[in-house]
Amino acid sequence: MRRIRVIPVLTLQNEKLVKTIRFKNPTYIGDPINAVKIFNEKEVDEIVILDITASKEKREPNYTKIEEIASEAFMPFAYGGGVKNLNQIEKLFKLGIEKVVLNSVLEDNIALVTEAAKIFGSQSIIASIDVKKNIFGKLNAYKISGSTKINYSIDDFVNKLEEAGVGEFFINSIDKDGTYSGYDLALINQVSSKTNLPIVVCGGASSINDFLPAIQAGASAVAAGSMFVYTGATRGILINYPKQEELVNKVYQQL
Amino acid sequence: MITIIDYNAGNIKSIQNMLKRIGVKSCISSKPSEIETAEKLILPGVGHFDYGMMNLKQSGLVDVLNKKVVDEKTPLLGICLGAQLLGNGSEEGNEKGLGWIDMDVVKFDKSKLSENLKIPHMSWNEINIKKESKLLEGLDNDARFYFVHSYHMKCNDEMNVLTNTSYGYEFTSAVEKENIFGVQFHPEKSHKFGMRLLENFMSI
Numbered sequence: 036m037r038r039i040r041v042i043p044v045l046t047l048q049n050e051k052l053v054k055t056i057r058f059k060n061p062t063y064i065g066d067p068i069n070a071v072k073i074f075n076e077k078e079v080d081e082i083v084i085l086d087i088t089a090s091k092e093k094r095e096p097n098y099t100k101i102e103e104i105a106s107e108a109f110m111p112f113a114y115g116g117g118v119k120n121l122n123q124i125e126k127l128f129k130l131g132i133e134k135v136v137l138n139s140v141l142e143d144n145i146a147l148v149t150e151a152a153k154i155f156g157s158q159s160i161i162a163s164i165d166v167k168k169n170i171f172g173k174l175n176a177y178k179i180s181g182s183t184k185i186n187y188s189i190d191d192f193v194n195k196l197e198e199a200g201v202g203e204f205f206i207n208s209i210d211k212d213g214t215y216s217g218y219d220l221a222l223i224n225q226v227s228s229k230t231n232l233p234i235v236v237c238g239g240a241s242s243i244n245d246f247l248p249a250i251q252a253g254a255s256a257v258a259a260g261s262m263f264v265y266t267g268a269t270r271g272i273l274i275n276y277p278k279q280e281e282l283v284n285k286v287y288q289q290l
Numbered sequence: 291m292i293t294i295i296d297y298n299a300g301n302i303k304s305i306q307n308m309l310k311r312i313g314v315k316s317c318i319s320s321k322p323s324e325i326e327t328a329e330k331l332i333l334p335g336v337g338h339f340d341y342g343m344m345n346l347k348q349s350g351l352v353d354v355l356n357k358k359v360v361d362e363k364t365p366l367l368g369i370c371l372g373a374q375l376l377g378n379g380s381e382e383g384n385e386k387g388l389g390w391i392d393m394d395v396v397k398f399d400k401s402k403l404s405e406n407l408k409i410p411h412m413s414w415n416e417i418n419i420k421k422e423s424k425l426l427e428g429l430d431n432d433a434r435f436y437f438v439h440s441y442h443m444k445c446n447d448e449m450n451v452l453t454n455t456s457y458g459y460e461f462t463s464a465v466e467k468e469n470i471f472g473v474q475f476h477p478e479k480s481h482k483f484g485m486r487l488l489e490n491f492m493s494i
Contacts, residue, residue: 038414039413040413078481080413081436105304105307106307109311109484109485110479111438129303131301133479156336156337158336159336279434
């Protein structure tokens, strides 16, 4: 049986856990450590934690908080937010994270990917691309919390990053973020036709039923924020994750 | 005391975190004198085979490890690259391995993988237990572990195969020979399954 990874994404504003809709209106959810402890109990496949304002506010990663989270994370833990150079990456790995997520630094310093992959291995370097549709329906890549358009087309950017040595792509749809409207399957198709690397997709998941179409469109792993921190359309806060049998029956055995 | 060998190749802190969680005190060391007195050893590792092996040599650890593991029979658990280093060598590089277990490390055979199975094998997967072992007490074929690797172990003596795992085809995911254990997956990142495996290792 083939398994795909199902990954909760927690977004932080420094120390606070928040959730956005289309990358806007961050709503306070709670304390990230508590959330990670619950995700441990639920035996989640992996977690991604993104400090979504670190780059915007030109902050360093919050090493103390990250170390605290890592000491409670008994699953693979990827961190992103404010990471700009090799020293920071080395420091993060020493705190006990498995993977580092790069986004805002990529366009101007793609060489960082190559250097980091050489030292820490490609498998630990994730390139995150935030994607938004323009008024003509064309998909463009963005950085710095979705505020700044990247000058490369998505296809070119993906090729460049693969050449530079990233191990994985984290593709986040800004338009879908927090909307519960399903993954952007056209986007997944587009990226997966350009690369053989694993693609983690994020944005739009509302239930376990959204996973299968995303995988069939070319995703290697599915990630979600709202779905795992809220319950129902009223957005009551409840950290949750599908049961293993449910994933096996509804997803893995259908692949 | 359990000693996690620090040779500048990998996820040491995660292993210590997990050990702490199961109530085991550990120390991280790169000093031959400290490794000499260890009751049990963990050889972690992430990255390139040659880089790992060269770091072990440059840290002056190979002799003391041979003495501890081969002569004194101190239990050792290799994790990921640390498991691969127990063998003769790897297709990934030119360095010889520690040579304690008669196995080679080979790249995943892409021709046997369908298109949707990517390399590295980066996912949770199950184990198919091939022989009884204290290391796997309380774990069955439903136990899940986190894997991330592009090369896998291939034993020349089937007796040393502890578990296989299927990814396109069956490959060896854990090995055991006397006091020497190696797991391709990451018990320190595999929830209760990994906790149980590490607890089992502690009671060997």
